[in-house]
Amino acid sequence: MSWQFSNDKAIYLQIMDKIVEGIINGEYPLDSKLPSVRELAADIKVNPNTVQKAYSELESLNIIAAQSTSGRFVTKDMSLLQSQKDLLINGHVKDFIDKMRSLKIEDKQILNYIKEALKDESNTN
Numbered sequence: 001m002s003w004q005f006s007n008d009k010a011i012y013l014q015i016m017d018k019i020v021e022g023i024i025n026g027e028y029p030l031d032s033k034l035p036s037v038r039e040l041a042a043d044i045k046v047n048p049n050t051v052q053k054a055y056s057e058l059e060s061l062n063i064i065a066a067q068s069t070s071g072r073f074v075t076k077d078m079s080l081l082q083s084q085k086d087l088l089i090n091g092h093v094k095d096f097i098d099k100m101r102s103l104k105i106e107d108k109q110i111l112n113y114i115k116e117a118l119k120d121e122s123n124t125n
Contacts, residue, residue, distance in 0.1 A: 001018060001022055001027055003018065003043075003044040003045075005046075011046055011050050012050050012051075012053040012054040012057065013054075015040075015044070015046070015050065015051060015054035016054045016057055016058055017088070019034070019054065019058060019063075019064075020058075020063060020084050020088060021088065023063065023074050023081060023084075024081060024084065024085045024088065028074050029074065030074055030075070030076050030078070030081075031073055031074060031075075031076050032073065032074050033070070033071050033072070033073055034055075034064060034071065034072045034073065034074065036071060037051045037052050037055060055072055059072070061084075062075060062077065062080060063075055063080065063081070063084060097110065100113075
């Protein structure tokens with residue numbers, strides 16, 4: 001997993017997004033153990049308090065759970081993960097549409113760009 005941070009969003013929120021993305025794409029399988037706060041902080045070169053905040057927020061959303069002294073584990077709740085996936089997808093789509101509209105591109109033209117990009121992508125695969 002690539003950990004590059006941008007300046008437009010708090011780092012702990014970006015960490016949360018990357019962990020959720022990793023869970024959704026299977027990098028962190030259901031019920032698997034996550035790296036410890038210190039391990040992840042060292043790996044991604046951020047303050048452990050930042051990782052702790054991200055983990056705490058993910059726990060409050062029930063996406064991960066602490067198991068006493070065993071560490072933190074990914075949820076087994078598929079419906080919760082599906083709703084997180086939907087939120088992530090909708091966020092990406094909204095960001096894309098917002099960027100296109102800031103360029104004064106009309107909805108019909110946005111759809112045409114998407115169709116062309118999908119067509120080009122399927123021709124390269």
